[in-house]
Amino acid sequence: MTIAEVSKKYELSADTLRYYERIGLIPCVGRTSGGIRNYTDADCNWVEFIKCMRGAGIQLEALIEYVALFQQGEATGESRKQILIEQRDRLTAKMAEMQKTLERLNFKINNYENHIIQSEKMLESR
Amino acid sequence: MTIAEVSKKYELSADTLRYYERIGLIPCVGRTSGGIRNYTDADCNWVEFIKCMRGAGIQLEALIEYVALFQQGEATGESRKQILIEQRDRLTAKMAEMQKTLERLNFKINNYENHIIQSEKMLESR
DNA sequence: CATTGACTTGGAGCAAGCTCCAGATGTTAT
DNA sequence: ATAACATCTGGAGCTTGCTCCAAGTCAATG
Numbered sequence: 001m002t003i004a005e006v007s008k009k010y011e012l013s014a015d016t017l018r019y020y021e022r023i024g025l026i027p028c029v030g031r032t033s034g035g036i037r038n039y040t041d042a043d044c045n046w047v048e049f050i051k052c053m054r055g056a057g058i059q060l061e062a063l064i065e066y067v068a069l070f071q072q073g074e075a076t077g078e079s080r081k082q083i084l085i086e087q088r089d090r091l092t093a094k095m096a097e098m099q100k101t102l103e104r105l106n107f108k109i110n111n112y113e114n115h116i117i118q119s120e121k122m123l124e125s126r
Numbered sequence: 127m128t129i130a131e132v133s134k135k136y137e138l139s140a141d142t143l144r145y146y147e148r149i150g151l152i153p154c155v156g157r158t159s160g161g162i163r164n165y166t167d168a169d170c171n172w173v174e175f176i177k178c179m180r181g182a183g184i185q186l187e188a189l190i191e192y193v194a195l196f197q198q199g200e201a202t203g204e205s206r207k208q209i210l211i212e213q214r215d216r217l218t219a220k221m222a223e224m225q226k227t228l229e230r231l232n233f234k235i236n237n238y239e240n241h242i243i244q245s246e247k248m249l250e251s252r
Numbered sequence: 253c254a255t256t257g258a259c260t261t262g263g264a265g266c267a268a269g270c271t272c273c274a275g276a277t278g279t280t281a282t
Numbered sequence: 283a284t285a286a287c288a289t290c291t292g293g294a295g296c297t298t299g300c301t302c303c304a305a306g307t308c309a310a311t312g
Contacts (some may be wrong), residue, residue: 253312254311254312255310255311255312256309256310256311256312257308257309257310257311258307258308258309258310259306259307259308259309260305260306260307260308261304261305261306261307262303262304262305263302263303263304264301264302264303264304265300265301265302265303266299266300266301266302267298267299267300267301268297268298268299269296269297269298270295270296270297271294271295271296271297272293272294272295272296273292273293273294273295274291274292274293274294275290275291275292276289276290276291277288277289277290277291278287278288278289278290279286279287279288279289280285280286280287280288281284281285281286281287282283282284282285282286
C-alpha cells in the first residue's frame, strides 16, 4: 500500500505516518525500487495499533520503547509486558479521574437544567 | 492565603497559578497593599474547580470561556450549560475510546502472562 | 517525452500548557 | 536596618506531538 492509501485507511495524515516512522514507531517500512514507501499488512497492523494507543493518550515515548523491544526479539517479552502493565495502570487511573469529573459535570448540568442556580455566589454550581 | 499556601494546598506550582490568572481562569485575585496576591475562599474554589477539570483533560480554552461567561452574570447561564454539556460529551467519548484500549491492553498483558506468544509474527499480540 | 501530480527527505514552524528567568519590590527575622 | 527569603511582572524557553514547507525525485497520462 502507498502512504496515501494507509493515510486514508487509518485517518492519519501522510505527515504523521512519516513522523511515526522517523521516530521509530513503525519499524522499517519497505520501499519500492524508486524509494517510495510500500506498506505491508504487518506495517498496517502497527499503524492501527499505534493509532489505537495514541487515541487513548498513551505517550509516544512508551510506544517507541515497546516497538524497539519488540524488534529485539522474544527475550524482551517481560520488559514489553511491564510497559503494557504500566500503561494500563496509568490508563485506569486517568479514567477514574475522568469519571469523577464526569460526575461533577453531570451534577452541574443538572443544576443548570433545574434552574437551581439562584446566585452567582453558589459555589457548588461552579 | 498566599500563593505559596494555595500552591501547596492544590499541588499546583505558583507559576501555574499565576499563569491561570493571567489567562483569565481565576478572576481578579485580590492583592495586599504591597501588591501580593491574597486568595479568598472563592478564589480557592475556582482553583480547585480548574484543577479538577484540567485533570480530566478539559482544555483551557473551554474553561476560560466558562469563567468569562460566569463573570458576565446570570444571563449567561444557558451558554455556560452548553459548554458543560459539550465538555461532558467529549469526556464520555474519550472514556469510551480509553475503555476499548484498556481492554486491548488487558488482553495483551494476559497473553504475555500465559506465555501464549509463540512468535514475533503473531499479530494479535501486538 | 513532457507535464501533472504523488512521493521523498531534512528541517522549520506551530499549538497547548506550562515552566523558568531576570530584575525589582515586599516581608520577616535577627 | 540589614540579611535572607518570598513575591511581583513581563517575557522567554521548553516539551509533546504533530504539521507544513522547499527542493528534488518518481510515476502515470496524453
